Amino acid sequence: xxxxxxxxxxxxERAGIPVTDYGFATTAAxxxxxxxxxxxxxxxxxxxxxxxxxxxxxxxxADSPEQAEAxxxxxxxxxxxxxxxxxxxxxxxxxxxxxxxxxxxxDGRAKRPMMLFSDMGGIxxxxxxxxxxxxxxxxxxSNLHPIADFEAKQAVARCGMTGSALNRxxxxxxxxxxLQRDYDMTLAEINPLARLxxxxxxxxxxxxEMEDEAVGRHKPMLHEIGVDLDEPRELYEPxxxxxNVKAIDAADHRGVIQGKDHGFHGDLGLVIGAGGGxxxxxxAVRSQGGRPANYxxxxxxxxxxxxxxxxxEVLRKDGVEKIxxxxxxxxxxxxxIVARGVIKACLELGxxxxxxxxxxxxxxxxxxxxxxxxxxYGVEYxxxxxxxxxxxxxxxxxxxxxxxxSQ
Amino acid sequence: xxxxxxxxFTFIVQGITGREAVNLTRECLDFGSAIVGGVTPGRKGREVxxxxxxxxxxxxxxxxxxxxDGAVVTVPPAFTKDAVLEAIENGIGLIVVVTERIPRADVAxxxxxxxxxxxxxxxxxxxxxxVPGVAKMGGIGGPARDxxxxxxxxxxGVMSRSGGMTTEISSTLTAAGLGVSxxxxxxxxxxxxxxxxxxxxxxxxxxxxxAIVIYTEPGGRMEAELVDWRERAGSELPIVAFMAGRFMxxxxxxxxxxxxxxxxxxxxxxxxxxxxxxxxAAGIPVVERIxxxxxxxxxxxxxxA
Amino acid sequence: xxGTFIDVEVSGAAASDPELARKLEEVxxxxxxxxxxxxxxIARENLDECVLCELCVEAAPRGTVVVRKxxxxxxxxx
Ligand code: SF4
Numbered sequence: 001x002x003x004x005x006x007x008x009x010x011x012x013e014r015a016g017i018p019v020t021d022y023g024f025a026t027t028a029a030x031x032x033x034x035x036x037x038x039x040x041x042x043x044x045x046x047x048x049x050x051x052x053x054x055x056x057x058x059x060x061x062a063d064s065p066e067q068a069e070a071x072x073x074x075x076x077x078x079x080x081x082x083x084x085x086x087x088x089x090x091x092x093x094x095x096x097x098x099x100x101x102x103x104x105x106x107d108g109r110a111k112r113p114m115m116l117f118s119d120m121g122g123i124x125x126x127x128x129x130x131x132x133x134x135x136x137x138x139x140x141x142s143n144l145h146p147i148a149d150f151e152a153k154q155a156v157a158r159c160g161m162t163g164s165a166l167n168r169x170x171x172x173x174x175x176x177x178x179l180q181r182d183y184d185m186t187l188a189e190i191n192p193l194a195r196l197x198x199x200x201x202x203x204x205x206x207x208x209e210m211e212d213e214a215v216g217r218h219k220p221m222l223h224e225i226g227v228d229l230d231e232p233r234e235l236y237e238p239x240x241x242x243x244n245v246k247a248i249d250a251a252d253h254r255g256v257i258q259g260k261d262h263g264f265h266g267d268l269g270l271v272i273g274a275g276g277g278x279x280x281x282x283x284a285v286r287s288q289g290g291r292p293a294n295y296x297x298x299x300x301x302x303x304x305x306x307x308x309x310x311x312x313e314v315l316r317k318d319g320v321e322k323i324x325x326x327x328x329x330x331x332x333x334x335x336x337i338v339a340r341g342v343i344k345a346c347l348e349l350g351x352x353x354x355x356x357x358x359x360x361x362x363x364x365x366x367x368x369x370x371x372x373x374x375x376x377y378g379v380e381y382x383x384x385x386x387x388x389x390x391x392x393x394x395x396x397x398x399x400x401x402x403x404x405x406s407q
Numbered sequence: 408x409x410x411x412x413x414x415x416f417t418f419i420v421q422g423i424t425g426r427e428a429v430n431l432t433r434e435c436l437d438f439g440s441a442i443v444g445g446v447t448p449g450r451k452g453r454e455v456x457x458x459x460x461x462x463x464x465x466x467x468x469x470x471x472x473x474x475x476d477g478a479v480v481t482v483p484p485a486f487t488k489d490a491v492l493e494a495i496e497n498g499i500g501l502i503v504v505v506t507e508r509i510p511r512a513d514v515a516x517x518x519x520x521x522x523x524x525x526x527x528x529x530x531x532x533x534x535x536x537x538v539p540g541v542a543k544m545g546g547i548g549g550p551a552r553d554x555x556x557x558x559x560x561x562x563x564g565v566m567s568r569s570g571g572m573t574t575e576i577s578s579t580l581t582a583a584g585l586g587v588s589x590x591x592x593x594x595x596x597x598x599x600x601x602x603x604x605x606x607x608x609x610x611x612x613x614x615x616x617x618a619i620v621i622y623t624e625p626g627g628r629m630e631a632e633l634v635d636w637r638e639r640a641g642s643e644l645p646i647v648a649f650m651a652g653r654f655m656x657x658x659x660x661x662x663x664x665x666x667x668x669x670x671x672x673x674x675x676x677x678x679x680x681x682x683x684x685x686x687x688a689a690g691i692p693v694v695e696r697i698x699x700x701x702x703x704x705x706x707x708x709x710x711x712a
Numbered sequence: 713x714x715g716t717f718i719d720v721e722v723s724g725a726a727a728s729d730p731e732l733a734r735k736l737e738e739v740x741x742x743x744x745x746x747x748x749x750x751x752x753x754i755a756r757e758n759l760d761e762c763v764l765c766e767l768c769v770e771a772a773p774r775g776t777v778v779v780r781k782x783x784x785x786x787x788x789x790x
Contacts (some may be wrong), residue, residue, distance in 0.1 A: 276569020331549020
């Protein structure tokens, strides 16, 4: 789960990490009031779940509450990369002595969280790591033992820091590490972390991402900071196809279906199965000149109704005349149940299954029963002796035959 | 011989009264596995296909007279970590975690404790382990009759991030007359108990295994780890790889997620193209089609002979 | 009244046996049977979900419940 900047700010604040005296506003008037309260020059920042705000004009500097209000009015109307802002963050323009970088994220290879700290903050950390490796301090954390303060101090000291800055920065990093663990963050990052003229540290910008699988156990915290759990927060706006498939999946607990069509513009509908099988089959279709209309995943032995629902949605897509129904050898999902589902989809749409299903290649559980159903409707099918690659090729050839035939 | 399982291997099923677990128990028993007990808290005294059910792992150990060799864990995500810790602390050495959608921190905790106690975890989000003709631990291959059809004993070890593709690949090897020594569905999540590199020493030391096939996907850094291990260990066991999800390198697909949680691409380092280049540079051929695997394996075996 | 692939028949007297109706409702994993007011009611919209488990055939007296596979003409019965 991704968070808006203002939500990340609240999360960091709750963890005891100092932040600026910021304000979150959903209207221009509120933004003006926040600027008034803060006093002095402010920064107005668009709240969107996408990068590139600065370039798009979503960040502005205001000298007065009036200007803050005017800037906020414009930013609230400004779409960035297709995203409409949910509000603006009003921040005091801080007097900064130095910028730092602090983060805690997963190191998949070590299977442990890793702390990162740098005294060169505000810029891209990858660039710092490449050009000034001695300015990046690192430290792994145990998953089992309590996080000790000295571990954070070591990581900060490893980037060459000392003095009171070391102690103050270490306290921030230790809190960030505990926050990452307590709230299942896949990324907990403060960039920049600023040292002000009085020597204190404040988080100027924070970026948090919570693991989707863990959202359920953090509802109280999410509620407290005002997160709307029904908001989709996708990287892009889901299409009608994607929304419909999701609704069909949610309506019935038997089995799992997923469908995506973002980035797919082809004419061959795919009703394909399981994570690995779906990836393999999509490659096989594309490598043989096929143009998939969608991506799909079927798993966990879905009901007839669910398989039918997915097939109908795929067949309803513009330009899709045929579907390929393919999976790697199944041991849980049943061949006959999927066969019933896809044939029913054709019949309900008034289409001939024999014409509409370019190929049916699902070997495995209940295959003999499935083949009897496919025989009855004259659907072309194959068993495990025909590879996934060959089956995909046959589907592509049938669609291409149609295309040349109709020209 | 084989790796992980053997003729006398005993295991338990945690969460044995669940719907999927009941099926899995039937399948494993039919395939010849020795399931010596099941655990579902509050259901002590029941039986599942003749397997006695207990409230705690401790009770099964007592009933069995010693700690069984393994445990299959198939309980809901919120209870999985606790079930795995219970198995580890009761002296169980091999734990197959079937459950999916477990938060990474829970997995990392289980793995860290397993390392401290000298236990091994396979999964989560996996179908388990199968030694053709001997035993299977988990739903891998499905019902015994189907599993026997796809998995014949042979010289090739299989490791796959996709459970379903483990069987597709093994079936292809079986049809080509090669067969499988041990197949492991390692799981598709970002953090798993046993990676390719962590299982390689077992296959490397196994007399039956003459070659390895891996199925892999974009995401993670497990291939880099495998290549590093191979160099460090000086292993000459031939490996053939199959890479799915090449289409995700396409411009239009950037930033999208497909397949397992672990296939979320986190930048160029993890792209399919990058992985293929890395593996091939290390002498591990990456085939484009599953049906090309047997020929690639035979070529490697021929070269080794 | 049948589905596209499956039809289920409960013969005359058995169809109005409240005990059997309750039993069938309980055994069928895909809710094809409902015990409505003492008689066996068949949920038509669920017929095609039949998983051919034969639990209904086993639960009923010999010859009273028949599951017909419309795609190949075969039957599950006892
Ligand atoms: S065979 Fe099974 S699924 Fe079909 S109607 Fe009978 S009980 Fe229901």
